[in-house]
Amino acid sequence: MLAVGTVVWLASELMFFAGLFASYFTIKSNAADWPGPRVHLSTARDAAFTAVLVLSSFTMQHAVGVLGRDRRTEAARWIVLTLGLGALFLANQMYEWTQLPFHPSTSAYGSMFFIMTGFHGLHVLFGLLAMIALLLRLAVGGRGDRGVEPAAEVITYYWHFVDVVWIGLFITLFFIQ
Numbered sequence: 001m002l003a004v005g006t007v008v009w010l011a012s013e014l015m016f017f018a019g020l021f022a023s024y025f026t027i028k029s030n031a032a033d034w035p036g037p038r039v040h041l042s043t044a045r046d047a048a049f050t051a052v053l054v055l056s057s058f059t060m061q062h063a064v065g066v067l068g069r070d071r072r073t074e075a076a077r078w079i080v081l082t083l084g085l086g087a088l089f090l091a092n093q094m095y096e097w098t099q100l101p102f103h104p105s106t107s108a109y110g111s112m113f114f115i116m117t118g119f120h121g122l123h124v125l126f127g128l129l130a131m132i133a134l135l136l137r138l139a140v141g142g143r144g145d146r147g148v149e150p151a152a153e154v155i156t157y158y159w160h161f162v163d164v165v166w167i168g169l170f171i172t173l174f175f176i177q
Helices: 002-030 043-068 072-099 108-141 148-176
Strands: none
Touching: 002 108, 002 148, 043 072, 043 148, 072 108, 072 148, 108 148
């Protein structure tokens, strides 16, 4: 039941991001000057951090696998690694925001860039907070906590979703422009 609820919730999140993509492409198709003259993105650096985020999906999935074999300490280490990779990705996004030569008020592209990456960044942050809560549950719950595995699976679904959405955003914002 928890997995079904999670999939339904993630479907609603998908619709939210689909609305952002639809807005982006609608505005793009009607803009005379897209993305604008001041748009210069660090595509190579962001590609590297995209790889970091994708790697974090694999480390989180591995954590769930070892947790399923009741190796909680090892699972916690993999979750901490995932947390670190996600935090690196988010730190890069925050750094990038300070370095960009455009702002939300610069152009329609600037507005869409900051809205789309900002909402994605919030989703990453929520995923990181969920991982921290999972680590606390692993530390405090003990072996009798049968709900820790389903919780880890739900967080993994969410984390995979965040990664897939980022791949779409990265392609759209950095290559399709």
